[in-house]
Amino acid sequence: MDLAEFIQSMPLLDHHCHYLISADVKDREERLAQVSTEADNNYPIEDTKNRLAWWSFKEEAKNFYKKDDQNFLQPFTRQEYIEYNHSIFKRYNYQMLLIDTGFVPANPITSITETQEITGVTVRTIYRIETHAETWMQKEADFETWWKALENDVASAKENGFVGFKSIAAYRFGLRLKKVTIENAREAFTNWKESGSTRLTDAVLICFILWNLAPILVEQKMPLQFHVGYGDADTDMFEGNPLLMRPFLNEWSVKGLIVVLLHCYPYHREAGYLASVFPNLYFDTSLINPLGTASVESVLDEALELAPYSRYLFASDASTYPEMYGVAARRFKEALSQHFAKLRNIPVEQKEQWIRMICYQTSTNLYLKARNDRKNEK
Amino acid sequence: MDLAEFIQSMPLLDHHCHYLISADVKDREERLAQVSTEADNNYPIEDTKNRLAWWSFKEEAKNFYKKDDQNFLQPFTRQEYIEYNHSIFKRYNYQMLLIDTGFVPANPITSITETQEITGVTVRTIYRIETHAETWMQKEADFETWWKALENDVASAKENGFVGFKSIAAYRFGLRLKKVTIENAREAFTNWKESGSTRLTDAVLICFILWNLAPILVEQKMPLQFHVGYGDADTDMFEGNPLLMRPFLNEWSVKGLIVVLLHCYPYHREAGYLASVFPNLYFDTSLINPLGTASVESVLDEALELAPYSRYLFASDASTYPEMYGVAARRFKEALSQHFAKLRNIPVEQKEQWIRMICYQTSTNLYLKARNDRKNEK
Amino acid sequence: MDLAEFIQSMPLLDHHCHYLISADVKDREERLAQVSTEADNNYPIEDTKNRLAWWSFKEEAKNFYKKDDQNFLQPFTRQEYIEYNHSIFKRYNYQMLLIDTGFVPANPITSITETQEITGVTVRTIYRIETHAETWMQKEADFETWWKALENDVASAKENGFVGFKSIAAYRFGLRLKKVTIENAREAFTNWKESGSTRLTDAVLICFILWNLAPILVEQKMPLQFHVGYGDADTDMFEGNPLLMRPFLNEWSVKGLIVVLLHCYPYHREAGYLASVFPNLYFDTSLINPLGTASVESVLDEALELAPYSRYLFASDASTYPEMYGVAARRFKEALSQHFAKLRNIPVEQKEQWIRMICYQTSTNLYLKARNDRKNEK
Structure with missing residues (x-):
């Protein structure tokens, strides 16, 4: 078996993705086009259809839709959808999806059991911190009770089935995270509570949350993802x-x-550098895998200029329809094959070990095993 | 006709370039070398001649100068210059130049009629906002009359033959554009007026101008370029x-x-991202086309990682001599051929449509047609 | 002789590198692994061994260690070490090392004579400004005597055998260098002196030092390197x-x-741009040469998109063991060969001239000849 075949056969643990949507959604073509871009729905659909990602998504649909090779973007019955999904997830050997439950598309399938049945893939969940902080703000009267509730919720996340955490600080104010005082956090909470908005955007409060939940995550040996x-x-x-x-x-x-840095583009070189000098730091180049289809190889190469192979992870960041997971996996596996084909003077056994790490092994260790266990295995 | 030939035959609408200079300038070699770099004239000419761009410019001159293949950088008679220019602009199928009239090189040909005669190419003009704001500052006594004059000038730009606007805010303070109050703008104007300098560099005033001219440009359906x-x-x-x-x-x-983002390098990935998520946003990688001749293909590939093909435009940013327009077009068309040759599973008709968009069609729509017309065409 | 052979034969002047360490260090494998990364020693060694650089270092050791091709990472006798070092430095035609004496690894060989004997290469030294400023702070009581001592030391650096200067401002506060007042510098000095720390991190004081030593360096025609x-x-x-x-x-x-910009990655495009518009500005992409072994060619290509070939320099930034100098030279020479093989329509004599400039000639001019001499040579 040559290296490209070895990579094709690799199981995938997708440590960052989102919910699928229902089989019977009527405007399937429009929904597939919309998820082929990061643009909002007020962005012209004609421009979205002039992106390569749309063409890759269509190609993927055409390859897997058996009933009609002209009209391959029709709504499905539940049974058809199951078969279609299974054929795609199986083709790329998806073994597990870690779903960030904090983002919910229209017409979602939010049931984990249902998602597992439809995809044929095991599903675990990621706890999005800001979303839960917002929910608890609506339930609790003041800073102290809110913080206690959030802390408890986070501390019991593992029992509740979550395998990791995610922060979207980058969507709220950015990544200049710093230590803040509890007094400033309390004031920020009060202002937020009184603002009438449920959306958490205050930099001080987000800094407070992340800085003070960090010890709990360290204690629980659970990873914290960052957009x-x-x-x-x-x-x-x-x-x-x-x-x-x-x-x-x-x-x-x-x-x-x-800490796991998600997406990273166009800062994937910076992320690779950070992974090369900070302990416990991991990253991926998800989202480029399905949405930047012409550049998956060059972005992967740049990401791995400095980073250890033991710090880089596969992920799709896919949602909505199986084509997105399919394109992400297909392009990623192709890029990985090309990357390793270019490496000279590395024994094939070493290449295979790195490929396993990237595709599933490192994520398995991070999200599914306590770190003590991992240490003992050595 | 294969795709490379198709691209060679494509008409070019150059939506961002500058004035040519006179036929009889004596130090033609020095002037050609100077325009092969963005450095000032105090930069050592030996270093400029150790750049690839200089070698590309020389090669271009040698290819088109028929009289003497050893001394191919001599001053021209007007008739020779016309023939020389025509041969270059025709070779690359230049159909239209949009000249930013705000930058005037030494020994310029500022007459549009003369430029058209010399190049054989239709010329339209772009209104550089900061330059006109400076002119009006010198004519008007206070903020209110100055602003009224500038507003009127902008509102009648289309009647006066301009097809678009350009801001060089990036040359004056940067691109952190924000909304400012009229009081602060008035104060900034007074300070500027009293400073004795005609050069507009105040961030507040430039922000005021751009933020408040924007509605007029929206109304007129005319594009705003940014350096x-x-x-x-x-x-x-x-x-x-x-x-x-x-x-x-x-x-x-x-x-x-x-909004049209010009040049963009080394932020062309960032520009491509913006074009992929903001409506009405276009960009080019001009200036790299003639001046970064070894990297035109890789920069074009990176620019198009996320951007729709319908948002990316050809431009040269050339000035002074026809070789610069020639090198920009030659290298751009080569890079475009290589880019599209690499794309798999895209029908040739679709590739041809995207190539037309990039070379002239999108710019024609943006600069030469009202947007209502474009909508009606669909 | 083809161009690749020409490049293999090129002498190298390594204008930025560090001390080697002793022959008899016991944990040779661990030390070699540690220097194959920029991570601190608390970074997991397993991750470091999952980087390509480690594999390149091992390959280099295996190629040059003649005694035992299985256990090729053993401590040396002095004589073995000399032969081993000579074989590596000679293989790549290293002619001179400019050692930044401000960084001292454990078990160093700090004697220049000894380093020359062990490597077979001529050694010159670079004066690290912040380190000397710290030494003088410990010796002098107040700002005025400290500044006078530092000024004198810098002014006599050439007599003391130094061929250039280096600032590590980027390790202390960053590169936002600006002009500061002497009053603010005096205050910063007093605070530092009273702080009990010998480490110079104050932005104001570093700005003061660099801004006010610059005229002395201009006068002495000696280069100032920046991390x-x-x-x-x-x-x-x-x-x-x-x-x-x-x-x-x-x-x-x-x-x-x-000014010489060192390393630059991931800002090598930015550095190339600066070299293309500022007089007297040079740069390298050292550190990537030995530590980013899969990307040396693409980084070199990007560095040279805009920069004149007369502004780009070879350097290794190596230290500790000869393998690091070896990998840097090997990968750099390979990348240079690939870069020049891709250039079309450039005469081979011109390519050879640029290669000579990059490998040793420009550095020779900058560090070893007074600029007046260079001017007179023309």
């Missing part, structure tokens, strides 16, 4: 540069917090 | 990152302002 | 962007200060 770089028009990408996280990383990486 | 990234030593490239334009884009893109 | 971009976890890479040096370059480049 970094590429995302929808709602993120200020200048402030989403992971180099800005330095004070947070200086404090928490050495204390054992597992 | 972004790469330029001469006079620009602070750190502050020329287009991600910093987010507040301006959030306000105006959705209201219909057509 | 830029890539480095260990101790540098804030966001603040290490060379575009931030604009005020300093605007002031000093035109007055004749020779």
